[in-house]
Amino acid sequence: MTVRPPFIAFACSLVAVAVGFATVPRPLEQVTMLIRDRRYEQALHLANAKVEAGEASPEVLMQAFLLNERYGDFYFAKSALRSYLALRPDDVEAWRKAAWVYANAHRREPLLNALENVLRLTGDPQTADRLARFYRMHARFDDELRVLQTIPSDKIGEARGMRLASLLAAEERLKEASALLADLDRILPIDARQPRMLLFEILVEDGRFVEAVEHASNWLETWHGAESRVEFVRSLLRAGAEEAAIQIASMADGSVEPFILDELISLLSSENRLYLLGDLLSGWIAQAVAISPEALDFQLREIVDVAAKRGMGMELALHLMRTLQRSERPDLQAGLINAILERFGYSAIVPVRAAITPQVLAARPVMAARLFLAEGNPMAARYFLLGTELADIPERLRPSWLDLAREILKPSELLGELVAQARSGKLPADMLRPALDLATSLGGEAQLRQIWSLAAYAEWQSSDI
Numbered sequence: 001m002t003v004r005p006p007f008i009a010f011a012c013s014l015v016a017v018a019v020g021f022a023t024v025p026r027p028l029e030q031v032t033m034l035i036r037d038r039r040y041e042q043a044l045h046l047a048n049a050k051v052e053a054g055e056a057s058p059e060v061l062m063q064a065f066l067l068n069e070r071y072g073d074f075y076f077a078k079s080a081l082r083s084y085l086a087l088r089p090d091d092v093e094a095w096r097k098a099a100w101v102y103a104n105a106h107r108r109e110p111l112l113n114a115l116e117n118v119l120r121l122t123g124d125p126q127t128a129d130r131l132a133r134f135y136r137m138h139a140r141f142d143d144e145l146r147v148l149q150t151i152p153s154d155k156i157g158e159a160r161g162m163r164l165a166s167l168l169a170a171e172e173r174l175k176e177a178s179a180l181l182a183d184l185d186r187i188l189p190i191d192a193r194q195p196r197m198l199l200f201e202i203l204v205e206d207g208r209f210v211e212a213v214e215h216a217s218n219w220l221e222t223w224h225g226a227e228s229r230v231e232f233v234r235s236l237l238r239a240g241a242e243e244a245a246i247q248i249a250s251m252a253d254g255s256v257e258p259f260i261l262d263e264l265i266s267l268l269s270s271e272n273r274l275y276l277l278g279d280l281l282s283g284w285i286a287q288a289v290a291i292s293p294e295a296l297d298f299q300l301r302e303i304v305d306v307a308a309k310r311g312m313g314m315e316l317a318l319h320l321m322r323t324l325q326r327s328e329r330p331d332l333q334a335g336l337i338n339a340i341l342e343r344f345g346y347s348a349i350v351p352v353r354a355a356i357t358p359q360v361l362a363a364r365p366v367m368a369a370r371l372f373l374a375e376g377n378p379m380a381a382r383y384f385l386l387g388t389e390l391a392d393i394p395e396r397l398r399p400s401w402l403d404l405a406r407e408i409l410k411p412s413e414l415l416g417e418l419v420a421q422a423r424s425g426k427l428p429a430d431m432l433r434p435a436l437d438l439a440t441s442l443g444g445e446a447q448l449r450q451i452w453s454l455a456a457y458a459e460w461q462s463s464d465i
Helices: 006-023 027-036 040-052 058-071 074-087 092-104 108-122 125-137 141-148 157-170 174-187 193-205 209-220 227-238 242-249 258-270 274-290 293-309 313-327 330-344 350-355 358-363 365-374 378-386 395-408 411-423 429-442 445-454 457-461
Strands: none
Touching: 074 092, 092 108, 108 125, 125 141, 125 157, 141 157, 157 174, 157 193, 174 193, 193 209, 193 227, 209 227, 209 242, 227 242, 227 258, 242 274, 293 330, 330 358, 330 365, 358 365, 365 378, 365 395, 378 395, 395 411, 395 429, 411 429
């Protein structure tokens, strides 16, 4: 029989103890096995005992939280979770669990702390939005601003972006607010008007009128209706930026929509800025070069009609006449005078009669004839009327020429004028019927035959004679 030395026996015993110790399940393994075997009550007691003894690892603390949340003491569960988070502050899922727990327990401050940590670890815009709404609800606007600023501009969205810009503007951080909204302007669909209107307001408040006008001009190329244009003008007027306001008020294509003009006149009146009417119309006239004469006539009549509906016909006429005089556009002055005569009669022209130059009268002979006839000067009226070739008059105005001619000329003179223009080949087709009717009524068989023979077949046939 072999006898081993004592130290060898001791070593073997030590190894055996170590092996035995290593094979004993650790607390986490014990808890896990109990849960696996659905022995939840025993798992709960074991986990709680380790927590109370201060021997729990972070993993056991989490198991203690989960078990107590479901089967045990809710307050103990919260305590275990707090201890776990103190050891593992970067576990985002644990913070999400904490947020859920505190939300159900209606614990506001712990909930906010949990959400702040989720935001710190993830930068999640939805979490930031939830936090911001909590802070806004409780009037903690500094915290709301701080949280919203964590969201990247390409993810902040329309509503959150507008809220952040408003908070920045309230703190007079206008450049930051406008930069944020400018980023949104590049991202959002063109029909998203509210953030763009806010950008405009902030630029105006910051005195950056040129930028505001540039942005507004771009948007108005797509936006329809007068409301936005009028709002832009109102903001600029209230900021004292009258020149910029007139620039926005003038239509880019050189036209004036009646509704827009009506709204702008109302706005200028309410703001006690009617003296700007002349500048508004100057802006329109400067852009009206490319408009056809017929379109200009129509636009001028629209302006006069709008003014008449607001009881401002005389005032607008004076503003417009002064503007036209500065513009050196006799054709426009003549068109305006004609529109005023048609709408209000001669009395509306009296205040500006002295400013009507011969060039203006020559630009619209029919208007000049009507004007002189109203002034009791039939000779001058006759001169302008007979100096007009009907082919040069827009078709819309030819009935006016004929009515004036009946007042100024004898029937035989009128017939002679029509025959002369027919003989020269300049009698428009739409004037053949009045000429034939007049010749028939006067019994002028020779003139009647002459008109028939001189009229081109295509012209009189197209007149349904």
